[in-house]
Every structure is written in structure tokens, then in C-alpha cells.
Amino acid sequence: MKKLLRIIPGCLLFALVASMALDLSTAMAQEEESPVADYLEMVESYGPEYAPAFDFFTVSMLWTVMAAALVFIMHLGFATLEAGLTQSKNTVNILFKNVWIISIGLLTYALVGFNTHYPGDFNGWFSIGGPIGDLNADGGSTWGYGGLGLAMTGFGDFIFQAMFAATAATIVSGAVAERVKLSSFMIYSTILVAFGYTIAGSWHWGGGWLNQMENPFYDFAGSTVVHGFGGAAALAAVLILGPRKGKYTKDGKIKPILGHSMPLAAVGVFLLFFGWFGFNGGSVLSANPGPLGLVFTTTALAAAAGGVASIFISWMVLKKPDLSMALNGLLAGLVSITAGADSVSVWSSVIMGAIGGVIVVFSILFFDKIKIDDPVGAISVHGVCGIWGTLAVGIFGGASFVSQLIGVVGVYVFAFVFSLVLFMVIKAIMGVRVAEEEEFEGLDVGEHGQEAYPDFSISSR
Template identity: 55%
Template structure:
């Protein structure tokens, strides 16, 4: 018993480290797909998110997300108190069915919390003021994400339904929560200068380091071994193995189909579309990775890959500027993956599909108004967008007084 408990806990700590490493992947992807003059700004935001996110999760987030809803509670909101003092059985096999300790539980879930704001960081890159973004991160990660998370993972009302809403590792609870906020932020912020011509036609603004973006996607794929594999919440051999297989097959299918559909539409082999297809497949499988057969996973990933191409095009068509494709990857594929639980795998059925739809709508109902309120108030008070001069010359120089590549300057327009 003691040996199994130790093995489970070690696996969960490894998964925690892998999810932490995903922040390197997000950072690489974001700076690679944007321009050199904004590199420091993006890296600063990413470092701020993980550091402040963990502190906020310690102060109140963990106990907002896992408050221990009382019997008879409506399951919408509760708070277990400040800090994270461990219960008596917190370091023993009696806690969490011997899957991990209280401390490991906190750290693993804390890594997830920061991811939601990281998704927004990429979508608003190259024109948002650093101060308002930091304020948004504090409120959204510190308050909105854990409250929303409690609705399912904390045993709240979505978990209390006769047919409970199911989200294994966060297609909705993490990715759509970030995706809805990204959508609202991009709309309120407006497009980068030069993104749309006078006729409203989208113009490509190439990223400055596509090899770095590629490395970022591969790091994220590796990190998903912990993101999904750790969501088994133990080192169960059968379930962890199946989860990693479905995760990888969905990623592969998403990438291949995205590249193929993109080629059919645009007659070129677009690497960035290939990369986002991989991420779309990963996001899509995340809600039901433990419930799917390998064949289910390939179908889910393939659909996600096709959705990426059409979603990126649609976002451009409605004049929204998302430099890294975060809305297509995390919101569109997050919704698809969540609904796919009701269509494929062990939980497929009409009741489950309805429950999944209720879950999607519930998270839209908290994320859209809260993100709008945060950004709109700041827009009308301190402002959320840098000046035209600052945007053209780069946020690194104006917001940070630094150059990411001091000895290697390139002309940028």
C-alpha cells in the first residue's frame, strides 16, 4: 500500500513538472508568432502569470475551487478559507484514494490555474498595456477561474446533475475559460495597426521566429503528457497508458488534417496552421481522453484540425485580430472536445451530450460577462491599449526599456 502510494505521488509530481514546463512552450509559441519588438513584453506577461498565479492560488484560489460544498448546497459558490493548511490525512494513503498528497494536489491544480490567463496573453499580444493585463490576470486567475472550476472539479452544480457534466482534464474548465476571455479581450482591444487594409481585408503579420514557435508546440505536446496523464490522479497503468495514447493520436490527426485542409483551401503548406492543428487536436481530446478508443481520438483530433482552418479564417472575417490563433485553438476546439464526450467513447449518449452542452453554456455565462466587465472598466478608466507610437516602435522599448536581442537588430514594420 505504502509503495503504491509513493509511486502514485511521484507520477503526479512528474506530471506537475510537465504542466509547469508547458509555460515554456506557451512563451516560445507566442514570441515566435509575433514580432521581435514585443518579445520582452510577452515573456514578462508569461512570467507574471505563473508566479502571481501560484501565489493567488495559495491565498484563496485552491479553497475557492475545492471548497467542500456542504450537503444541500446549490453548488455555485463556497469558500474553504485562506491558505492551504493540510488536513490530518493529507500526507497519507487515506487522502485522495492514495493517488497523491495534499501538497501535490495543490501544486498540480495550481499549474492548471495559470494556463487560463496564458491563453489570453497570446490573443492580446503586441498592443495591450502591461498594467491592465496584469490586473486582469489577478482577478481572472485569482477569482473567476477557481469559482468556475468549482462547478465541476470542486463538486459543484455541474457535477451534481443526474447525468454529470464531464471534463476530464479541462477542454472547457481550462481552455474555454481562457478562450472566452481571449475573445472578449480581442474584441474590446481592436486589431493591431496594419492587420486589416482599408477594405477590411486581413493582412499577414509574420512572426519573427517560426523555429521557436515550432519548438513551443512540441514542448506543449510533451507537457500534455502531464496535463492529461496527470488528470488520471494516480499512476493507474491502464488508464494512464490509454490517456497518453489518445492524447498523442488526437494531436497527430489534428496536425495532419489541419495541414491538408489548409493546403486545399490556400494552396500552400502552412507550417503555422500545421502547428495550431496539433494544438487543436490536443485541446479537443482533453475533455474525454480517458473515455475514448484510439479510433475515437483520431476522429476527434481530425475534426479539431479541420475546425482550426475554418475558425482562423472566420476570426479574420469578423475583423478580430488574434496573433497566435488562441480563439480557434482553445475556444473552438475546447467546445468541440467537450461536446465530443457526448458523441464518442464510454459516455456517449443523448443525456450526456445535453449535459455537455449545459456545461459549455454555463462556462460561457460566467466567463463572457466577467471578462467583459474587467476589460471594459479598465478601458474606460486607465485604458487598455498602448499608443500608436508605442505600438509601431514596439512594447519592449516603451513598456520595459529593453531589447530582447540587443546584439541582433532587424528592421521591422
């Protein structure tokens, strides 16, 4: 018995060693069949000197899809900001529009938008593209798609740009809130994103005429090509649609129509601020550490400066610290830096953001004075500050001021005319505004047959 007891530990030790050896051999066999093995084989086939480059490509692609996800979060920010700054009786309608915009925006961008936005060789003005195909055809795990300057796969490029695309229509959604006919807006937003935004974008990012000038137009992440386009389109739509009932009295006074939830509005702005790091940071188009760190810093500082400037200016003008002005000041700073986030110094970004914060206050008051009703200040934040941010690159970022001015005029005029004609055609065919009774009762009940806050429906109205 004693001999048996002495043998048992040895047997157990042998069994443990054998088991570990078996597990190790199994793991090694699985590793040979894993993506890690594929990666090592790929690096070996290109040569060990290319291993750091492939690592950079992989990290860049990872950052690109993360940035795309951050831009997606911005659509939640737009939805909550727009809902918070409007009346509770229209909340379902506003959220519904934002669901529609991101959904149809992604689909139309895949169907015609991407290849219209980036048509390749074309006349520099206009080229309608077809559906996307296998965007990994040039090498899903290699530099074949875009090289060092575009360190991502074709699908990475597509999904990042697709998240941008719907932003233009979302800007318009806020400006026309509380009185636009749902079906008309759905048609309008679909065409605007699929064709209007992508054609204008091709002039700059697609290698079109703005990019072919002797001193090329510079708009890093879209102060004009994204935000300005949306702001100009919104202005055209609002002019046709007219103000909300009761906003301006017969004796010329302005009757405030207060938003129902400042907490929602504040959450929306902070979500937009958060997502903007992907909006601007992803526009580096790689994980290049130098530009990436600079872009994050200039973006944050410009937003902060815009917020502080709008707080003090609005406090002086309105005699009270206005939260909605402060929130729009943050956004104004962000729009102002978007065109030059990678090309200006940190203190230049502070100046650009602060001036944007001042501009947005006076712009919102100006549009109200001339009876252009924009419930969320979208025209001022995106349109007016988009102009400032783009021209500022010609002052602080080394771009040609004349080229920047030409780019602003070209994109804004096109966006305004495209939106004006499209909205007029839809108005002639099916109308663009809800009935006065429906507007009074709220679009939630009239358009959707449901309320956002059914337990508080009486008090919330």
C-alpha cells in the same frame, strides 16, 4: 623476519574483516534512523497486506509531482509559441507577461484559488475560499487525503492543480499580444486566475452544479473548464481591445502581420505537446496503469491526427503548406481530446483530433474575416476546439450530450461575461491599450526599455 612476513597478511585480513563489520554495523544503525526504516515501520504498523497499497500510493504521488512539472513546462511552451508568432519588437513584453502569469498564478492559487476551486460543501455556484493550510494534516504519507481515487497528498493535489490555474490567463495573453497595456493586463490576469477560473472550475471539479446534474457534465482534464474558459475570456478581451494597427485595411483587406521566428513557435508547440502528457496523464490522479496508458495513447494520437488534418486542409485552402496552421493543428487535436482522453477509444481519439484539426483552420480564417485579431489563434485553438472536444465526449465517450452542451454554455457564458466586465472596468479606470506610437515602436522599448535582439534591432523590425 619470515615469521613476521607470514603474520602480516593475517593481520591485514583481520583488519579488513573488522573494518567491514564496523561499516556494516554503522550502516545498519543509520538505516534504522533513515526514511526507509520509517517506511518499513509504517507498513508493519498497517499490516503486511497493505504494503502493495502503500507502494501504489508512493508511486502515484511521485507521478503527480512529475506531471505537475510537465504542466509547468507548458508555460515555457506558451511563451515561446506566443513570442515566435508575433513581431520581434514585442518579444520582451510577451516573455515578461508569461513570467508574471505563472508567478502570480501560483501565489493567488495558494491564497484564495485552491479553496475556491475545491470549496467542499457549498451551494454549487459560488464560494470564495481562504489560504491553504497544512494540506498534510489528514496524513502526509497515508490515504487520509483522498483515498484510492485521489492517490496523493494534499500538497501534491495543490501543486498539480496550481500549474493548471495560470493556463487560462496564458491563453488570453496570446490573443491580446502586441497592443495590450502591461499594467492593465497584470491586474486582469491576476483577478481572472484567482477568481474567474476557480469559480467556474468549482462548478465541475469542486462538486458544483455541473457535477450535481442527473447526468453529470464530464470534462476529464479541461477542454471546457480550462481551455474553453481561456478561449472565451480571450474573445471578450479582444473585442474590447480591438485589432492591431494595420491588420485590417480601410478597403476591407487583411494585411498579414508575420511572426518573427517560426523556430521559436515550433519549439513552443512541441514543448506544449510534451507537457500535455502531464496535463492529461496527471489528471488520472494516480499511477493506475490502465487509465494512464490509455490517456497517453489517446493524447498522442489525437494530436497527430490534428496535425495531419490541418496540414492537408490548410494546403487545400491556402494553396501552400502553412507551418503555423500545422502547429495549431497539433494543439487543436490536443484540446479536442482533453475532455475525454480517459473515456474514448484510440480510434475515436483519432477522429476527434482530426476534426479538431479541420475546425481550427476554418476558425482562424473566420475570425480574421470578421476582423477579430488573434495573433496566435488562441481563441480558435482553445475556445472553438474546446467546444468540439467537450461535445465529442457525448458522441464517443458515453457522456450525456445534453449535459455536455449545458456545461459548455454555462462555462463559456460565465468566462465571456466575467472577462468582458473585468476588462471594461480596467479600461474605464486606467485604459487597456498602449498608445499608437508605442504600438508602432514596439512594447519592448515602450513598456520595458529593452529589446530582445538589440544587435539586430533595425533589421528585425
